[in-house]
Amino acid sequence: MTTLIDGKAFAADLRAAVGSQVAALIAGPGVTPGLAVVLVGEDPASQVYVRNKHRQTLEAGMNSFEHRLPADSSQQTLLDLVAELNADDAVDGILVQLPLPAQINAQAVLDAIDPAKDVDGFHVVNAGRLATGGDALVPCTPLGCLLLLRHFVGELSGLRAVIVGRSNIVGKPMAQLLLAENCTTTIAHSRTRDLAAECRQADILIAAVGRPEMIRGDWIKPGATVIDVGINRIDAADRGTGKSRLVGDVAFAEAAPIAAAITPVPGGVGPMTIACLLRNTVTAACRRRDLPVPAAAL
Numbered sequence: 001m002t003t004l005i006d007g008k009a010f011a012a013d014l015r016a017a018v019g020s021q022v023a024a025l026i027a028g029p030g031v032t033p034g035l036a037v038v039l040v041g042e043d044p045a046s047q048v049y050v051r052n053k054h055r056q057t058l059e060a061g062m063n064s065f066e067h068r069l070p071a072d073s074s075q076q077t078l079l080d081l082v083a084e085l086n087a088d089d090a091v092d093g094i095l096v097q098l099p100l101p102a103q104i105n106a107q108a109v110l111d112a113i114d115p116a117k118d119v120d121g122f123h124v125v126n127a128g129r130l131a132t133g134g135d136a137l138v139p140c141t142p143l144g145c146l147l148l149l150r151h152f153v154g155e156l157s158g159l160r161a162v163i164v165g166r167s168n169i170v171g172k173p174m175a176q177l178l179l180a181e182n183c184t185t186t187i188a189h190s191r192t193r194d195l196a197a198e199c200r201q202a203d204i205l206i207a208a209v210g211r212p213e214m215i216r217g218d219w220i221k222p223g224a225t226v227i228d229v230g231i232n233r234i235d236a237a238d239r240g241t242g243k244s245r246l247v248g249d250v251a252f253a254e255a256a257p258i259a260a261a262i263t264p265v266p267g268g269v270g271p272m273t274i275a276c277l278l279r280n281t282v283t284a285a286c287r288r289r290d291l292p293v294p295a296a297a298l
């Protein structure tokens with residue numbers, strides 16, 4: 001029987017554990033962690049993410065600070081806001097929602113965030129620490145995938161992992177995390193020769209390409225664990241049914257009977273991202289004050 005990896009339930013448990021850690025920080029040293037989220041423009045998907053972050057941050061007992069800027073904001077305006085948040089002691093985590101409008105150099109803004117408050121883990125200092133085994137803040141989506149793998153697979157050492165996708169947000173940090181778990185780790189991408197054959201080697205297959213159902217059932221090694229990071233909306237017009245639908249990067253119906261365990265879309269990796277963001281905010285709040293970081297509950 002294939003295990004369906006229920007990220008929604010796992011993320012709810014993680015948020016509850018983070019909530020307990022926050023309660024202990026408030027009751028003990030009197031620290032209420034605070035997360036600032038910056039949204040530039042009105043991208044509909046980003047607005048949904050930001051709303052969910054705000055609600056879940058408050059539910060975990062933390063302070064949530066939202067900053068909305070118009071789509072035509074200059075890079076300097078954004079840099080000034082980041083400088084203000086860096087200097088604000090009530091702010092432990094800063095997240096600038098991506099994508100940013102074209103007039104803004106996203107990496108310049110991300111690198112202006114104090115690395116100690118970089119709860120997205122996108123600052124070059126945190127990327128470097130992750131690559132060299134230091135105390136990084138780790139990007140939330142790959143961290144969520146790792147927590148699911150540790151829970152549903154157990155020991156990862158020696159397993160062959162293939163990551164399809166080489167983004168700075170998912171593919172590259174995911175590879176660093178799996179390497180640190182002693183996986184034999186391959187990053188495959190759009191120029192990989194015989195991608196299907198690479199995927200068939202994988203005990204752990206991570207799909208993070210953003211192409212709907214690109215990874216087919218016969219690319220899966222029997223007994224593999226499949227983590228699907230893709231969230232692709234198939235428009236109602238393309239389906240001819242009047243309803244749009246979310247699908248992953250993996251052809252789920254084909255892959256599920258072959259895999260030992262697989263994440264669904266929606267309800268797999270997606271809910272883990274915000275839960276890990278909350279966990280990173282607690283980590284940042286503790287490290288900034290030289291308090292012990294609570295042991296990972298999950």
Ligand code: GUN
Pocket residue numbers: 095096097098099120140141273
């Ligand atoms: N846009 C989509 N996912 C993310 C994320 O994890 N962090 C940020 N900052 N923006 C995003």
